Amino acid sequence: MELTEGSKTVFVETAKALKGGARRIFMARVVKSLGRGGAQRAESELGWNRGTIRKGQRELESGKVCADNASPRGRKRVEERLPNLERDIRAIVGPQSQIDPSFKTQRLYTRLSAAEVRQQLIEQKGYADADLPTARTLSTKLNEYGYPLRKVAKSKPKKKGPKTDAIFDEVHRVNAAADTAEDTLRISMDAKAAVKIGEFSRKGYSRVAVAAADHDFKAKAVVIPFGFLLPKLGDLFLYLSTSKVTSDFIVDSLEDLWSTILHPRFPLVQTLVLNQDNGPENHSRRTQFLRRIVEFVAKYQVTVRLAYYPPYHSKYNPIEHCWGSLEQHWNGTLLDEVQTVVKFAESMLWKGMNPVVKLVTTVYETGVRLTQAAMAQLETQVNRLPSLEKWFVEISPATLVLDV
Numbered sequence: 001m002e003l004t005e006g007s008k009t010v011f012v013e014t015a016k017a018l019k020g021g022a023r024r025i026f027m028a029r030v031v032k033s034l035g036r037g038g039a040q041r042a043e044s045e046l047g048w049n050r051g052t053i054r055k056g057q058r059e060l061e062s063g064k065v066c067a068d069n070a071s072p073r074g075r076k077r078v079e080e081r082l083p084n085l086e087r088d089i090r091a092i093v094g095p096q097s098q099i100d101p102s103f104k105t106q107r108l109y110t111r112l113s114a115a116e117v118r119q120q121l122i123e124q125k126g127y128a129d130a131d132l133p134t135a136r137t138l139s140t141k142l143n144e145y146g147y148p149l150r151k152v153a154k155s156k157p158k159k160k161g162p163k164t165d166a167i168f169d170e171v172h173r174v175n176a177a178a179d180t181a182e183d184t185l186r187i188s189m190d191a192k193a194a195v196k197i198g199e200f201s202r203k204g205y206s207r208v209a210v211a212a213a214d215h216d217f218k219a220k221a222v223v224i225p226f227g228f229l230l231p232k233l234g235d236l237f238l239y240l241s242t243s244k245v246t247s248d249f250i251v252d253s254l255e256d257l258w259s260t261i262l263h264p265r266f267p268l269v270q271t272l273v274l275n276q277d278n279g280p281e282n283h284s285r286r287t288q289f290l291r292r293i294v295e296f297v298a299k300y301q302v303t304v305r306l307a308y309y310p311p312y313h314s315k316y317n318p319i320e321h322c323w324g325s326l327e328q329h330w331n332g333t334l335l336d337e338v339q340t341v342v343k344f345a346e347s348m349l350w351k352g353m354n355p356v357v358k359l360v361t362t363v364y365e366t367g368v369r370l371t372q373a374a375m376a377q378l379e380t381q382v383n384r385l386p387s388l389e390k391w392f393v394e395i396s397p398a399t400l401v402l403d404v
Contacts, residue, residue, distance in 0.1 A: 003034070003045055012046055021065035024056030031057070078133050078141070086145060088125045089138075092117055093147050114139035159312055167310040167391050171275070174307045174392070178273040179232050185266055188229040188275040188318040189254070189282075191245045192326070197221040199336050212334060223341045225326070226250065227355075228257055231275075231318040234351030237261070239358050240342060246364040247281050247289035251296055253360065258300060261356065271303040277314040284308065284393045287370035290378055297395045306393040322350055 003011075011030055018026055030046075031038040031053055042048045059065050079085055093112060115135040121127045132138075142148070178186040196219035201212035224245050228237040239253040254274075263269070276282055282289050284306055297304050309317050329348040335341050338359070346357045370378065381400050385392035 003041065008046060015046075015048065020068045021059060024052055025060050025065070026056075027053055028056035028060040032060070078137065082127075082131065084125075085121075085141075088121060088127075089117060089141065089145060092120045092124065093142065093145075114142060117142065161311060163388065163391075164310040164313065167308070167388060168313075168316075170385065170388060170392055171307050171309060174273060174305065175231075175275065178271070178305075181271070183268055184271040184273060185262065185269045186231055186273040186275065188231050189250070190227060190277055190314070190317055190319045191279070192225040192227065192323045195223045195225070195335060195341060197223060197335055197338055197341065199334050202331070202335070220336075221338055223338055225323075225345065226253060227319045227322055228254070229319040229322060234353065236322055236350045236353070236355035237358075238345050238355050239360055240338075240345065241360045241364075242338065243360070243363045244366050245281060246366055246368070247286055247292055248368065249360065249362070249364045250282050250289065251292035252362070253358075255296060255299075256358070258296075258302075263300070269302070271305065273305045273307055275317055275319075276306065276308050277317055278308050278311060278390070284384075284390055287375045287378070288368045290375075290382065290393075291370055294378060294381060294395055294400065297397050298400050301397045303394065303396045306395075308391040310391070325350055 015023055015027055027042065027048055031042050034041055039050060039053050042053060043050050055066065113135075118132055118135050118138050121132060122129060133141075175186060178184040198217065198219045199212050200219075221242060224241045226239045226241060226245055226249070228239075229235070237257055239249075239256075241249055243249065258272075278284075280286070284290065293304055293306070296302075314320060326345065326348050330341075330344040333340070333344060335344070342357055342359050346354060348355065381395065383394045383396070383399070384390075
C-alpha cells in the first residue's frame with residue numbers, strides 16, 4: 001500500500017480524533033494494511049509511536065481492548081504544553097506593565113486579576129484563547145509564581161530627607177538612655193484615625209451574622225482614639241475623644257495619665273521622654289502645645305524631653321503597632337454607639353493585658369495659638385538640640401520662668 005500525502009493526512013487526523021483503544025486499533029489496522037515493515041513506515045512517515053502500535057496490534061489480535069488508567073497518572077502541568085507561559089506571565093505581572101497613554105511608563109491602568117492576566121497573554125504575547133488555561137487555573141499559577149493576593153501595606157516611606165538618618169540616630173540614643181535610666185520613663189503617644197459611629201460594615205469579617213447598613217450614611221458621632229504606650233513595659237492607655245484632638249486635649253490627657261496613674265506608680269521618675277510624630281497639633285513649633293507642655297513641667301516639676309520621629313516615618317513610633325491590633329479586635333463589629341467603641345477598646349489585648357480606657361467628652365476649641373511675642377518668650381525656656389531643633393526639645397523645671 002502506498003502512502004500518498006492525502007492518505008497520510010487522513011490517517012494522522014483520524015488518529016488524533018480517536019481516543020484510547022479505538023485509536024490504537026485504528027493504528028494497528030493501518031499498519032497491517034501497509035504490509036511488511038508497516039510499523040517502521042508508520043513511525044517514520046506518520047509519526048506514530050512504535051509502542052502504541054504494538055499495543056494496538058495485540059488488542060486487534062486478541063479482540064480484548066486494554067482499559068486505560070490515565071487518571072492515576074494525573075493531569076500534565078500546563079507548562080509542559082506551554083513552555084513559555086511562566087516567563088510570559090512574569091513579564092506581565094512582575095512590573096505590572098500596561099500601556100500608559102503618556103508613554104512615560106508601562107503601567108497597566110486596570111486591576112491585575114487572573115482574568116486580566118489571561119487577556120494580556122492574548123493581546124501582548126499572542127496566545128490563542130483556546131490554548132490558554134482558564135482564569136481559575138491562572139490564579140493558581142499566579143500563587144505558585146509568587147504573586148498571591150496581598151494587602152496593600154503602608155511600608156514605603158514617602159521620602160527620605162537629608163536629616164532622616166541623623167534624627168533616627170538621635171531617637172535611638174535618647175530611647176536607649178531612657179529605657180536604662182531608673183528615673184526616666186519613655187512614653188510613645190499618637191492618635192488613630194477617626195472612627196465613625198453607625199451601622200457601617202467597615203469591610204470587616206465576622207463568624208456570626210452581622211447586617212450593616214446598605215450605604216454609609218452620615219455618622220451619628222465620631223470617636224478619635226489617642227494612645228499612650230510604655231514601650232518598655234507594654235502598658236497601653238487609650239483616651240477616646242468625641243471632639244477634636246487638639247494640643248489642649250493631648251496635654252490634658254497626658255496630665256490625667258501622669259497624675260492619676262503614672263506618678264503614683266513611678267514616684268521616682270524625674271524625666272519623661274515623649275516619642276511622637278510631628279503632627280499638626282503636637283509638633284515642637286505648635287505654640288499652644290509647647291505652652292501647655294511648659295505649664296505641665298512647671299506644675300509637676302518633671303523634666304520633659306520631646307523626641308520626634310522623622311517626617312514620613314511615623315510607622316516606627318511604637319504606639320502605631322497598637323492600632324492594627326485594635327482594628328483587628330473590633331473588625332467585623334457594628335460600632336453603632338460610642339459605648340460600643342469604649343467596651344471593645346477595653347476588651348482588646350496588648351502584650352496580654354487590657355488597656356486602660358477613658359472616654360473624653362470635653363469639646364475642645366481648635367485654632368488656639370500664641371502671639372509671636374509670647375512664643376519668643378516661651379522659646380527662651382526650652383532647650384533645642386542644635387541642628388535638629390524641630391525634633392528634639394527639652395523642658396526642665398530648673399530653667400523655667402513661667403510668665404506666658
